[in-house]
Amino acid sequence: MSLKKESRTDVQFHLAALRGDCDRLRQLLDTGKVHIDSRDRDGTTPLILSAAMGHTECVRELLAQGADPACCRTTGTSALFFAAQGGFLDIARLLLDSGAAIDAPSMDGGTPLFVACQCGHLPVVDELIRRGANVNSCMKDKASPLFIAAQNGHEEVCAALVCAGAAVDAARADRATPLWIAAQCGHQHVARRLLAAGARLDHDGATPLFKAAHKGHAAVVVELLKYKPNLGLLPNGQSALHGAAMFGQMSCVRLLARRSQLSLRNSCGLTALQAAAAARKHDVVAYLRRLEHELAHT
Incomplete structure (x- = not known):
């Protein structure tokens, strides 16, 4: 121009x-x-x-x-x-x-609905939806309005989008889903909303549970565990317990350890206890040793 x-x-x-x-x-x-x-x-x-x-x-x-x-x-x-x-x-x-x-995009694909969702402006989101905005429009990187609302922790905006027909598992170009990003960012209430709407638990690589566990977002882990996620080895070669143990996330280790197979070895051949020891997470090592001893005598 x-x-x-x-x-x-x-x-x-x-x-x-x-x-x-x-x-x-x-x-x-x-x-x-x-x-x-x-x-x-x-x-x-x-x-x-x-x-x-x-x-x-x-x-x-x-x-x-x-x-x-x-x-x-x-x-x-x-x-x-x-x-x-x-x-x-x-x-x-x-x-x-x-x-x-209503859906005029910027050069990177962002629409008015997208930025309203990003900023958490629910009244504007509701008005745009009411007037026919495309709830499944996406940026050039395939991030949807629901993805950006989940990333920023805007629970009611997420609810409005899902109610209007937003695809709950619409993934960004890197395959990250709204639930995955909510788990990584520690947005418990958003994760709860997405799970109730049928969001997929598994992911090619690090799952929402793994991301929440290794980041230490215990409240999100609690929500995810209600839906019986995979606690075994994931495509990334680790389990959620390994992720929590290696990063010293004690609250998440406590939530996962009694539900997981403690003898499970990751892609490096290490149990969660051994992975924690290698990472010098001494409190996690002590806890897992106590738990192993307790389980061995019950």
Whole structure:
């Protein structure tokens, strides 16, 4: 996109939009010296600026005077994108009522719904869903709105997406699922929601249970154990107990050890106790030795 250099009046027009100065916007438009959709070097229009800053009255005025809600920056981001990102529900509604494309993607594939989910703006998410936003749209890396909501721990947003038909196991390009990322990040309540919605427990490599265990997210481990996950060797050559033991995650070791086969050896030929010893996790070693002794005498 080739953009002409801004005039001095254009700069004033953009500043008024940025600051939310509706009177100044009108004054400048009345001079006839500015175009309603004048762009700066990044392709940003006054409407985009006002929407991004949450200036509802400026957005209303610009739309009334003919501003185009379809205009995008050079990155592909629109006024609706920024309104959704900021959680500005009234502005999102104004833009949608004026014909803004609900699923217009940025250059990396992010839609207004995606950024609303990323930031946890549930009212905006609900409005976009109600108006027909694609809940299974995805970024170039295949991350979905549900994935990004799970990653950021937004439980109610996840629930809204699942209720609207989001694919619960839609994986990113690296095969990470919403449950996997929730487990890695320690978001217990999100994991519970996803599990109740039927999220898959197993994964090609490190499972959600393994990630939660080796990161020390005991509350997530508790949720996952309710669904009888694989406690044996995984495709990554380890068990969840090995992961917890090697990283010294005692709370997770305690949860897993009585449910797991303590004699199980990983791809290096080590039991969980031996793996903990090799990693110098002395408290884990002591606990597993006590447990082995206890089990041997029961």
